[in-house]
Structures are given as C-alpha cells and as structure tokens.
Amino acid sequence: MSKINESFESAIQEIQDGATIIVGGFGLSGIPEKSILALRDKGVKDLTIISNNCGVDDWGLGLLLANKQIKKMISSYVGENKIFEQQFLSGELEVELVPQGTLAERIRAGGAGIPGFYTATGVGTKIAEGKEHKEFDGKMYILERGITADFALVKAWKADTLGNLVYRKTARNFNPLAAMAGKVTIAEVEEIVEPGELQPDQIHTPSIFVQRLLQGNGYEKRIERKTVQVEKGDFSWT
Amino acid sequence: MDVRQKIIQRAVLEIKDGMNVNLGIGIPTLLANEIPPSINVLLQSENGLLGIGPYPTPAEVDPDLINAGKETVTAVPGAAFFDSAESFAMIRGGHIDLAILGGMEVSETGDLANWMIPGKMVKGMGGAMDLVNGAKKVVVVMEHVNKHGESKVKQICTLPLTGKNVVHCLITDLAVFEFTSSGMVLIELVDGATLEEVQEKTEASFTVSPQLLIHQ
Numbered sequence: 001m002s003k004i005n006e007s008f009e010s011a012i013q014e015i016q017d018g019a020t021i022i023v024g025g026f027g028l029s030g031i032p033e034k035s036i037l038a039l040r041d042k043g044v045k046d047l048t049i050i051s052n053n054c055g056v057d058d059w060g061l062g063l064l065l066a067n068k069q070i071k072k073m074i075s076s077y078v079g080e081n082k083i084f085e086q087q088f089l090s091g092e093l094e095v096e097l098v099p100q101g102t103l104a105e106r107i108r109a110g111g112a113g114i115p116g117f118y119t120a121t122g123v124g125t126k127i128a129e130g131k132e133h134k135e136f137d138g139k140m141y142i143l144e145r146g147i148t149a150d151f152a153l154v155k156a157w158k159a160d161t162l163g164n165l166v167y168r169k170t171a172r173n174f175n176p177l178a179a180m181a182g183k184v185t186i187a188e189v190e191e192i193v194e195p196g197e198l199q200p201d202q203i204h205t206p207s208i209f210v211q212r213l214l215q216g217n218g219y220e221k222r223i224e225r226k227t228v229q230v231e232k233g234d235f236s237w238t
Numbered sequence: 239m240d241v242r243q244k245i246i247q248r249a250v251l252e253i254k255d256g257m258n259v260n261l262g263i264g265i266p267t268l269l270a271n272e273i274p275p276s277i278n279v280l281l282q283s284e285n286g287l288l289g290i291g292p293y294p295t296p297a298e299v300d301p302d303l304i305n306a307g308k309e310t311v312t313a314v315p316g317a318a319f320f321d322s323a324e325s326f327a328m329i330r331g332g333h334i335d336l337a338i339l340g341g342m343e344v345s346e347t348g349d350l351a352n353w354m355i356p357g358k359m360v361k362g363m364g365g366a367m368d369l370v371n372g373a374k375k376v377v378v379v380m381e382h383v384n385k386h387g388e389s390k391v392k393q394i395c396t397l398p399l400t401g402k403n404v405v406h407c408l409i410t411d412l413a414v415f416e417f418t419s420s421g422m423v424l425i426e427l428v429d430g431a432t433l434e435e436v437q438e439k440t441e442a443s444f445t446v447s448p449q450l451l452i453h454q
Contacts, residue, residue, distance in 0.1 A: 026285040026322070027308035029301060052322070079361030080308075089359070097360065100284060101326030101368030108323040120371040121330065124349070124402025127367065157302075169319055170286045171302040176321045204321075221301035224308040229293035235270035 003163045003213045004192065008038035011186050011212045015151055017044050018071075022107060022147070023051040023061060024154040024178040027080070027224050030171030031060045032155040032188050034216040039153075040067055050074040050147055052103060052174055054081050059222050068092070074147075076100035080224065099127060102144050104177055110146035111180025111209075118143055152182020156205065159189040160196070163210030164203045172204065179209040186212040190219060241381055241411040244429050246272055249338060249379045249409045253279055257335040258288065258328075260369055263307050264340035265379050280314075282334060284365040286325050289317025306365070329365065330372040337373035339366060341380035341408075343395045346442035348405040348417035350378055351397035363400060370401035382410035382439055389441040391415075412436050414451075415444060426451040 005011040012035060015021065025031030036055075039047075040063045047070050054073055055062030064070050065083045072094040078084050087093035098106065099121045109117055118141035122128050132143040154175040157168035165187055167175055179185045187210045239247075242265055250272040253259055260282045261267050270281060270290070281290040283305045290305055291312035298312060305311045313319075328334055343351040350370055353363040370376050383389055391408065408415045413436045414426035422444040424436065430453070433446065 026306075027304060029285070029304045029308070075362060077362035077364040079359075085359050095360075097362045099363050099367040100322070100365040101330050101372070104322035104326050105330075119330065121368045123371070125367065125399045127363075167319075167321075169300065169302040169313070170283070170304055172319060172321050173286050174322045177323050223299070223301050223310060224304075225310070226299060227293045227309040227311070228296050228299060233292050235273075235290075235292050 002161070003211060004161060005212050005214050008034050008188070008214060009042070011035070011214055012038050012042060014184065015039065015042070015044055018046045019044065019151060020048040020149040021050070022149040022152040022178040022181050023049055024152070024173065024175030025060065026052055026170070026173035028056065028060050028222045030155050030167070030173050030175055031055070032153040033060065033220060034188050034214070035153040035186055036060060036063060039069070040064055043067065043069065045069050046071040048072040048074070050107065050149060052076050052100060054078045054084050056080050056224065057083050065093070072096065074098060074103070076103050104174065106144055106147045107174065107177040107181045110148040111177060114146050116143050116145050148181050148183065150183055152178040152185040154179045154185060154187045156187055156189045158191045158193060158198065159187060159210070159213055160193050160198050161213075162195050163187065163207035163213050164198055165189065165205035165210065166198055166202060167204050176205045179205045184211045185209055186214070188214045188216045191215065239429065242268070244411045245379050245381070245409055248414065248428055249377065252336060252338065252377050252407070253277060255279070258282055258333065260284065260329065260334050260337045260373065262337070262339035262366065262369070266338040266340060267307065269338065280317075282325075282328060283311070284322075284325050284329065286320050286322060287313060287317060288320070288328070289314040291317070326365070326368055329368050332372060332374055334369070334373040336375045336377065337369040338377045338379060339369060341378040341390065343390050343392050343397050344378055344380070344405055344408050345392050345395045346422045346444065348403045348422070349395050350400045350405050351395040352400050354398050356398070366400050370404040375406050376404055377407045377409060378405050379409045382412045389439055391440045391442045393442055412439065421445060423447050424450065427453065429453050
C-alpha cells in the first residue's frame with residue numbers, strides 16, 4: 001500500500017479533538033508548514049502539542065494558537081509569540097516547559113521504547129520538583145519520562161516513495177526524533193524520488209518510521225531573523 | 239570603555255585553540271567577532287550545527303540554516319549538521335569544552351539564575367539547563383550590578399535557578415571569580431577596578447587569590 005497521500009486534508013483526517021501531536025522544527029526552520037495549515041483548516045480542538053517552540057503570531061503553530069485549537073503546549077522556549085502569552089496568562093493554555101535537551105531525549109526515548117531516563121539537567125531547579133532523584137557515582141540525577149504521541153508531523157527535504165527521509169542543514173533539528181515517536185507519522189517533503197535514488201548511507205530517517213508521505217509545493221520557509229554580514233566575516237548577532 | 243565591551247574583551251581570553259564552544263544568546267554571542275584569527279575553534283549551535291560561520295551575504299541567506307537565536311548564518315568548512323538529540327548528546331555528554339552564558343544572578347556557591355523572573359512572562363529555558371550541567375567548563379558573563387546599582391553576585395540567588403553549583407568562572411565588568419571546593423575566589427580585577435570597589439559591589443562572600451591579577 002502506498003504511503004503517498006494526495007492531499008494534506010486526507011493525510012490528517014484521522015486527527016481528532018484531544019489528540020496529542022509531536023511537531024518537528026526549531027523556530028520556523030524545518031516546520032511542517034503544510035500539515036499545520038491543514039490542521040488549522042480542519043479546526044480540531046483541545047490538542048496537546050509537543051514542539052520545541054510555538055511558531056510566531058501568524059505562522060507555524062502560532063496559527064493553531066490563534067485559532068484556539070491548542071489546550072496544552074510542551075516546549076522549551078515560547079518567547080516569540082504574543083498570542084501565546086495572552087492565552088497563557090488568561091489560563092486558556094496549559095504549558096509545560098522542558099529543558100531543550102531533556103525534550104529532545106524524551107522524544108527520542110519515547111520513539112525508542114524507553115519509558116524513562118536519568119539526567120543531571122534541572123537538578124536543584126523547579127524542573128526537578130516532584131521527580132524521582134537518584135545518585136550515580138556521587139552525582140545526582142532526576143528521572144524524566146519518554147514521550148510518544150498519537151501523531152507526529154515532520155518536514156524533510158527529500159523522500160523516496162517508501163518514506164525514507166533526508167533533511168537539509170539545520171532544518172533537521174527535532175524532525176527525526178518526532179518521526180520515531182509518533183504512532184502515525186505524517187511526513188511532508190519538497191521532493192519525492194524513486195527507491196534507490198537516495199543513497200542508503202545518506203538516509204536520516206528510515207522508512208519504517210513514516211506512515212504517510214506528501215509532497216508540498218511552494219514552501220514559504222519564513223525566516224524569523226534575517227541577518228546578513230555587514231563586513232566580511234561578521235559573526236556578531238545582537 | 240563600554241561595560242559590555244570590557245566583559246567581552248576579558249571573556250574572549252577563555253576561548254582556546256582547538257575548543258568546541260557553545261555561546262549563549264546575548265553578550266556571549268558578541269564574542270564570536272572577537273576571536274583572534276590565530277585561534278581555531280568550532281562554535282556549536284544547539285539546533286544542530288557544529289561549525290557556525292559568519293552571517294551570510296544577502297545571496298547566501300538560507301532559511302534551512304539558522305543558529306539557536308533563529309538568525310540566518312553560514313557553516314564553516316568542516317562543519318556538521320545533526321538532529322537535536324545528537325546535539326544535546328554533545329552538550330550533556332561532556333563533549334563541549336566551554337559554554338559561555340549570560341546571567342541574571344550568580345551565587346557564591348556557583349548557582350546560576352538566568353531564565354525567568356517571577357511575575358513576568360516565562361519564555362522558557364531553552365538549552366541553558368542542559369549546557370550548565372553538561373559542558374566541561376561553564377563561564378557566566380554579566381554586569382556586576384543591575385540598573386539600580388544592586389549586586390548581581392549574591393550570597394543566594396533570589397530568582398529561580400538554571401543550575402545549582404554549576405558555574406566554574408564568572409566574568410563581570412569589574413572582576414573575574416573562580417568557584418572552587420573552598421568557595422568563590424577573586425582572581426582578577428578588570429580594567430582599573432579596585433578591590434575596595436569589588437568588595438563594595440559584591441553581596442557574595444569571596445576570598446582573594448594570593449595571585450590576584452590587576453589590569454590597569
């Protein structure tokens with residue numbers, strides 16, 4: 001059976017109110033922008049979204065926030081979004097902040113069938129409150145849980161028709177982890193090629209992790225902070 | 239000299255040839271421009287790049303190539319891209335030689351607070367809690383006092399912690415401190431600062447190194 005879906009509407013049709021969804025991307029880079037638009041159009045509500053960030057007011061996951069479709073966000077950094085702040089302060093939106101490395105490892109572990117792991121990250125902070133502590137070799141660690149989700153939405157650069165995925169540059173970020181942790185993983189890509197055209201050595205996400213595949217056209221790939229060099233070799237960013 | 243410039247000039251001396259370095263957002267990112275050409279380092283960006291290059295020219299701008307501050311960058315020859323779990327394996331697994339982060343408060347026991355102010359909108363800690371627990375050396379750069387003239391170098395942090403007992407070195411516009419098993423030690427006075435001034439503007443208890451360096 002082919003994994004290729006013709007429309008984003010059909011690819012996400014099983015996603016219902018109350019679903020838990022892991023979404024790839026860092027900032028606006030490598031986000032599954034077409035799947036997010038389809039979710040916005042479908043209008044499903046009370047979603048729990050696990051994603052490093054929450055888009056901006058008018059793009060990415062910010063579109064679902066603006067449409068009041070998100071009940072809970074699990075993220076490491078959400079500072080780019082005014083609607084987020086309004087909904088959080090009014091109590092409409094529940095938020096769980098997770099250190100970025102812990103979030104990445106929780107998703108990776110979930111996808112790898114590992115229910116929990118110990119980490120030093122967060123020891124002695126609010127993050128550690130209520131969590132099991134354990135000492136290994138004289139150092140304290142806390143227990144963190146793996147994460148899985150009903151669905152994962154990922155964005156890759158290229159796929160073959162079997163669903164093997166290749167990402168491009170820093171647009172990879174959380175996408176390969178999300179792909180592993182979704183019970184149903186929906187991958188959108190810029191180009192689909194025949195099996196054999198992608199070198200097996202270069203595949204980042206093997207096809208086993210992908211249930212549905214779509215090619216999107218006309219990716220916007222918005223840039224949050226476009227910075228260019230003033231002088232050659234200019235590194236500083238403000 | 240501008241306060242930030244004093245901090246940057248001293249902090250860049252921490253970056254040694256051959257290191258893999260993560261620079262946090264804020265003052266630390268400004269350090270990248272000051273690294274001397276004779277020193278070769280790889281700068282890590284936690285969104286999945288080891289080997290950050292300069293900003294792109296307008297023609298090179300690529301939405302698929304950004305830093306952790308979500309700004310467009312380039313990659314140096316020899317750079318590598320990877321996913322977020324592998325990125326934090328570098329950080330949490332002790333493979334990053336040096337992390338330089340900004341601070342709101344540092345305590346005399348090396349606690350760092352730099353991610354939230356109660357009552358203000360919480361933006362999130364991003365990768366800071368991972369960096370302070372995982373990097374081989376954690377250097378905090380910050381102004382010595384806040385805009386009201388109050389010491390940011392505290393006996394105990396009043397703000398929520400990013401990490402407990404994690405800071406190895408603190409660099410301010412007045413002084414450099416090291417954190418040792420026997421407490422906080424003043425090792426340098428920065429650019430004309432006097433011991434009396436540092437004592438007056440530091441709430442934390444500290445000892446003075448017998449080898450105290452004084453820069454005039």
